[in-house]
Amino acid sequence: MSATMNFGEKMEAYRRSIDTSLQEYSNDLLRDTKNVYGEQAAVAVEAYCSLLARGGKRIRGSLVLNGYQMCGGQNEGMALEAACAVEMMHAYILAIDDIQDRSELRRGGPTAHSLLQQESVKAKWRGDHAHTGISLALNGALIGAHYAQNVLADLKVSEPIRLRVLKLMNSTMIITAHGQTGDIINEVNGAVTKDDIDAVVLRKTAHYTILNPLQIGMCLAG
Secondary structure (H helix, E strand, O other): OOOOOOHHHHHHHHHHHHHHHHHHHHHHHHHHHHHHHOOOOHHHHHHHHHHHHOOOOOHHHHHHHHHHHHOOOOOHHHHHHHHHHHHHHHHHHHHHHHHHHOOOEEOOEEOHHHHHHHHHHHHOOOOOHHHHHHHHHHHHHHHHHHHHHHHHHOOOOOHHHHHHHHHHHHHHHHHHHHHHHHHHHHHHOOOOOHHHHHHHHHHHHHHHHHHHHHHHHHHHOO
16 A cells, blocks of 8 residues: 555555455355355345445445554555455444345345345245345345454464454444444434434444444554
8 A cells, every 4th residue: 555645545445455355255155155055045145245245435444454554564465354354244234234224225226135035026935025035134144244253263363363353343243233222222212312312323333333443453453
């Protein structure tokens, strides 16, 4: 990464690198799924990978790389692996969030559960197509999340740092889940205070989008 780039240029360069690497991870995950578990099992993974491929700004992954670089990290390839894992976890969260919000669209395309509901209708599967779509989307998201955890567990860093990174990720997912719980309750609760709203913003945005990626990058730099 050139030292003469401004912040915006660096973020764009990071985004392109992350997009390229994520496509490779998706290809590997789909190939392994089909080889080990069969074509039908790949249906849920394909929906997850579709969501993952739609990009966005890749803010979280880019902040991993920023945190790593500003603390003197030298192994950019390893840091890129961690950035991709963070983006995979983000796709996992988005798939669940879309189910809870009953959303049909995400980043210009159908949500994972909508894609899988359409697949159920097309294949003429029995039962409730909407429920099938939700169930399969949850499975695809879980597979993606645990695949991301394995990427973090395989990072070529010392064991104490690797464990610290995994703990940071898992602790942030707990915080984020509590933020989502608060968000849902705020929607159905008649009496919502400013503190209730602030708590959701802190847990769903501050920790998850900004603090956790930077901490992971900084931790990987030692």
